Amino acid sequence: MKKNKKTFNIKGFYTHATLIAVSLLSIFPFLWLLSTALKGPDENIFQYPPEFFPKFPTWDNFAGVWKQIPFMLYFWNSMIVAGFTVLLNLILSALAAYPLARMEFKGKKITFYAILATIMIPFQAIMLPVYLIVLKLNMVDSVNNFMGFLGLILPFAVNAFGIFLMRQAFLAIPRELEEAAFVDGCNVFQIWWKILLPMVKPTLAVLAIFTFIGSWGEFLWPSIVLTKKALYTLPVGVNDLQGLFSANWRYIAAGSIIATIPILIFFIAMQRYFISGENEGAVKG
Amino acid sequence: MYKYYKKYVPYLFLIPAGVILVLFFFIPFFETILLSFFDYNSNIYAPTFVSLENYVTLLKSPVFYKVLLNTFIYLLVAVPFLVVFPLILAIMLNQKIRGLTLYKILIYLPVIVSIVVAAIAFKWLYAQQGILNYFMELFHLPAVGWLTDTNFALYSVILVTIWKGIGYYMMIYLSALMGVPKDLYEACEVDGASPLTKHLTVTLPHLMPTIGLVSTISAISAMKVFVEIYVMTKGGPLDSSKTIVYYIYERAFENLDLGIASAASVLLLVIVLVISIINFKYFDDKRYQM
Numbered sequence: 287m288k289k290n291k292k293t294f295n296i297k298g299f300y301t302h303a304t305l306i307a308v309s310l311l312s313i314f315p316f317l318w319l320l321s322t323a324l325k326g327p328d329e330n331i332f333q334y335p336p337e338f339f340p341k342f343p344t345w346d347n348f349a350g351v352w353k354q355i356p357f358m359l360y361f362w363n364s365m366i367v368a369g370f371t372v373l374l375n376l377i378l379s380a381l382a383a384y385p386l387a388r389m390e391f392k393g394k395k396i397t398f399y400a401i402l403a404t405i406m407i408p409f410q411a412i413m414l415p416v417y418l419i420v421l422k423l424n425m426v427d428s429v430n431n432f433m434g435f436l437g438l439i440l441p442f443a444v445n446a447f448g449i450f451l452m453r454q455a456f457l458a459i460p461r462e463l464e465e466a467a468f469v470d471g472c473n474v475f476q477i478w479w480k481i482l483l484p485m486v487k488p489t490l491a492v493l494a495i496f497t498f499i500g501s502w503g504e505f506l507w508p509s510i511v512l513t514k515k516a517l518y519t520l521p522v523g524v525n526d527l528q529g530l531f532s533a534n535w536r537y538i539a540a541g542s543i544i545a546t547i548p549i550l551i552f553f554i555a556m557q558r559y560f561i562s563g564e565n566e567g568a569v570k571g
Numbered sequence: 572m573y574k575y576y577k578k579y580v581p582y583l584f585l586i587p588a589g590v591i592l593v594l595f596f597f598i599p600f601f602e603t604i605l606l607s608f609f610d611y612n613s614n615i616y617a618p619t620f621v622s623l624e625n626y627v628t629l630l631k632s633p634v635f636y637k638v639l640l641n642t643f644i645y646l647l648v649a650v651p652f653l654v655v656f657p658l659i660l661a662i663m664l665n666q667k668i669r670g671l672t673l674y675k676i677l678i679y680l681p682v683i684v685s686i687v688v689a690a691i692a693f694k695w696l697y698a699q700q701g702i703l704n705y706f707m708e709l710f711h712l713p714a715v716g717w718l719t720d721t722n723f724a725l726y727s728v729i730l731v732t733i734w735k736g737i738g739y740y741m742m743i744y745l746s747a748l749m750g751v752p753k754d755l756y757e758a759c760e761v762d763g764a765s766p767l768t769k770h771l772t773v774t775l776p777h778l779m780p781t782i783g784l785v786s787t788i789s790a791i792s793a794m795k796v797f798v799e800i801y802v803m804t805k806g807g808p809l810d811s812s813k814t815i816v817y818y819i820y821e822r823a824f825e826n827l828d829l830g831i832a833s834a835a836s837v838l839l840l841v842i843v844l845v846i847s848i849i850n851f852k853y854f855d856d857k858r859y860q861m
Contacts, residue, residue, distance in 0.1 A: 298668070301663050301666075301668060302669075304660075305660070305663060308674075308678055308737070309673075309677035309678055312677050312680055312681050312737070312738065313677055315692035315695075315696055316692060318695065318702060319692045322695065332698075332701075334705050336702050336705055378587050378588040378591065379588065381588060382584060382588035385580070385584045386585075389581040390574075391581035391582070395861065400592075401588075404592055404597075406847040406848075407596055407600055407840065407843075408791065408794070408795050408840070410797060410839065411819070411836040411839040411840045411843070412600055412602075412836065413819075413820075414603065414606070414819070414823040414824075415598065415599035415603055415833075419595070419598065419602075440591065440594075441591075446592075449588060450859060464575065465575070468575040474575060474576040474580050478584075499683060502685070503684075503685040503686060503687075505686065505687050506797050506798065506801075521685045521686075521687040521688075524685065524691065525691075525801075525802060528691065535698075539691075542691050542692065545685070545688060546684055546685065549684065550683070550684075553683045557672075557676060560742065561672065
C-alpha cells in the first residue's frame with residue numbers, strides 16, 4: 287500500500303512538471319513581450335544576461351505608442367467586422383440548415399454535396415478571384431467606408447462548416463414540435479424563428495464565439511483589400527507597428543500587448559466554451 | 572409527415588447562403604482554374620490564352636521547386652508533432668488533478684491570441700541579440716540567426732505554427748477522451764495493467780477517428796500557412812522559408828502575375844483535395860453525411 291502511494295506521487299510529479307513546463311512555454315513569448323514593453327530607455331533591452339523583471343518598470347512605452355496609433359479606431363473597426371461577420375454567419379447558417387435538416391425538395395442531394403465541397407476549398411487558393419470579384423462589385427475602401435466594410439465582411443458571411451453545425455443541431459430536435467406549431471397556426475418562417483432557433487441557442491453560441499475569434503484574428507484578407515488606415519482592423523494595425531517603429535522594440539511590444547487586451551478579456555469571460563471540452567462540434571474540418 | 576411548407580420554401584431559406592457561396596466560393600474556384608490558363612505577364616489588361624504554359628513554367632522554376640519542398644517540410648515537421656504532443660497533454664489533463672482549469676487556460680492561450688501578435692513575439696525571441704541566443708550562450712552553443720540563416724528560418728517559423736496549434740488540438744483530443752467509456756479503464760486497473768498498456772489498449776483504439784481528424788486539419792493548416800511567414804521572414808532569406816501560400820500571395824498581389832499565381836493555386840487546391848478525400852474515406856464524420 288505504502289509503495290503504491292509513493293509511485294502515484296512520482297507519476298503526479300511528472301505530470302505536473304510537464305504541464306507546468308508546457309504552460310510556461312505557452313505564455314513565455316507574451317511575458318517576454320510584456321517585460322520588454324515595461325522597460326524604460328535607461329534599461330538595455332539587449333543586455334546579457336537579460337533582465338526578466340524590469341528594474342524601473344514604466345508605462346511610458348504604452349502611453350507613447352497609444353498617442354501615435356489610433357488603437358480605438360482599429361478596435362471599433364475590428365468590432366464592426368467581427369460583429370457583422372458573426373451576425374451574418376448565424377442568420378445565413380441557420381436559414382440554410384433548416385431545409386437541409388427538415389425539408390424534402392428537388393436538388394437537395396446536389397445542394398448538400400455542393401455545400402460540402404466548399405469545405406475542401408481553402409480560401410488561400412481562391413483569394414485572387416475573390417479579390418477580383420470584390421473589386422468588380424466596388425466593395426473596396428477607395429469607394430467609401432461602407433463599401434470597404436462590405437468587402438471585408440461579405441466573403442466570410444457564411445461557410446459550410448457553420449451550415450453543417452446548425453444542421454446537426456436541427457436534426458436533434460423532435461419533429462413533433464414543428465407539427466404541433468403548424469397545427470397551432472404558425473407559418474414556416476415562424477416555426478423556424480420561434481420554435482427551432484430558441485432550441486439551438488447553445489449551438490448558435492458556439493458558432494458565434496468561434497466565428498468571432500476567427501474574424502477578430504483574420505489578417506490575410508484585410509491586408510489584401512485595405513488601402514486606407516481608417517479601416518484597419520487590429521491585426522493589420524499591429525503588423526503596421528513593425529514598419530512604423532522599425533527598431534523600437536519597446537513600442538512594438540507595448541502596441542502588441544495593447545492590441546491583445548480585448549481578445550484576452552473575451553477569452554477569460556467565455557473560457558468555458560473553449561476549455562470545457564464539450565465543443566466537439568466546433569472543430570473546423 | 573404532412574408537408575407544412577410550400578414547394579418553393581426550401582429554396583427561400585437556401586438563397587442567402589447560396590448567393591454568398593456562389594459569389595465567393597464557386598465562381599472564384601472556377602475562375603482560379605480559368606485564370607491559370609492565361610498569361611497576364613506580358614500585358615495585364617490583355618491576357619492571352621496559353622493553355623498549360625503556366626504549369627510548365629512553374630514546374631521548371633527552381634524557386635517553385637524550393638517552395639514545394641519547404642511546404643512539404645512544413646507538413647512533415649508540424650503534423651507529427653501536432654498529432655502526438657497534444658494527445659499526450661490531453662491524456663494528462665483527462666484526470667482529476669490540481670490546477671486543471673489553469674493549465675487548460677494557459678495552454679489554450681496561444682490559440683486565442685492573434686497570429687500577428689504571436690509572430691511578433693517570436694520575432695523578438697529570435698532576435699540576433701535576443702533571449703533565445705542568450706540561452707544558446709548559456710549552453711556554450713554559438714548564436715544562431717534564427718530568422719536570417721537559410722538553414723534555420725523555415726524551422727523557426729514552423730515552431731511558431733506548432734506552438735500556436737498545441738492548445739487547439741489538445742482540446743479536440745480532450746473532448747474525444749470524454750467519450751471513452753470509463754468502465755474499460757476500470758477493467759484495466761482490475762487486471763493490473765500499467766498506465767501505458769491502458770492507453771495503448773483502450774485510449775488509442777477509441778481515439779483513432781480523432782487522430783485522423785487532427786492529422787487532416789493540421790496538414791491542411793500547414794498547407795495554408797501565411798501570416799507567420801509574412802510577419803517574420805517574408806519568405807526569406809533566399810526563399811528558404813517560402814511556402815506555397817506566400818508564393819501565391821507574392822505572385823498575385825506583388826508581381827501581378829495572375830496566371831502563375833492561379834496555376835500555383837490550382838496545385839494547392841489539388842493537394843488539399845487529396846488530403847480531404849483521404850480524411851473522408853478513412854474517417855467518416857457524422858456531420859457530413861446526408
